[in-house]
Amino acid sequence: MDDEDLNDKDLLQNLVESIASKIFNGTYAPGQKLRQETLAEEYEVSRTPVREALRQLEIKGLVVQRKRFGATVVAPTAKDISANYWLRGELEGMATELAVQWISDADLQRLQAVHAECTDSVRALYDAVNAAGGLPCREAAEPMRHWVIKNQEFHALIYSASGNASLERIIRELHLDYTRNILNMTVLGMYDSRMRKNIEHHSAIVEAMVARDPIAARHAMRTHIQESGEFVVDWLQKRPAPPRSRSGRRT
Structure with missing residues (x-):
């Protein structure tokens, strides 16, 4: 290059x-x-x-x-990641509250459609994983990739609809710093009940936004992000350390 x-x-x-x-x-x-x-x-x-x-x-x-x-x-600690998710929960909750006021009917319908696609992807993902005896498999790769994309789109639609460019920029930067890479790593670590909880959270967010209830929408988003952060921190603390090569470097 x-x-x-x-x-x-x-x-x-x-x-x-x-x-x-x-x-x-x-x-x-x-x-x-x-x-x-x-x-x-x-x-x-x-x-x-x-x-x-x-x-x-x-x-x-x-x-x-x-x-x-x-x-x-300088790898982030569990405390760093927890603090990041807490802040993101507060900011995305604020963005969701604002979005309730400004989101168009067309974008609200799009949000519902993206949520439906997330739900379908989770179902396909765990159908593949369960068919493989609960282990990661080639058949799970595509629904996993599709869920990650649609999950990102779900959140992007909401904070874009907030009408606050500065808030949107800060949220995007926080998401890039920590959660996007961690999310990609933890998808298959999300056991079935955790993924169902993720879909339930999205459903609560959509329901509150359709009802044009800004307080309920903010609470639903904040709960979603902060509970996701708790899961990620727990997953990171329990994961085995990467193996080291003969040179002592992690492989």
Whole structure:
């Protein structure tokens, strides 16, 4: 990749998200140095976009950079993630309350349709997993991918409908920093009852929004996000540590 590719915002965002994902899943372990030349070779890019990606990751608190020492991984703690979900719950609750006032009938119908697609995806996901004896399987990959996309769309529709661009931007940044990568990692770890609870939460949000009840909508969204955060923290604390290679680095 040439340096001018730094202007490709999608490419840079993908680089940031990919490095962040490896920090969250333990591939890049806490305290590990991230060398620009190594990352450039790994991702087949020049050092310029890598340098910018590391700068953005430092702003997000995932790496720290020191002169002559380069970038070092600073993995978020359970406390960090819990605080992030708490804040996101408060902000998305506020956005949902505002959205009740401003969302159009057409967007409300779209929200209901996306919720229905989420429900269908969860059903297909667990049909596949249960058929495989409760284990991850190839057949689960597509409904899992579809659920992640539709879940993101569900939330995006709501905070976009809030009519508050600043609030929407802050929520998107919080979601990018932590929850998107963690969400992708935990989908198959969400046992059947947890996924049903997720759908129940969405149903309560939709019901409150259709009734144009801003207080109930805010409460339903806040409960949804904060309970999701509790699950994620519990999952992260219980997951086994990634295996180490002979060099001592996590694989």
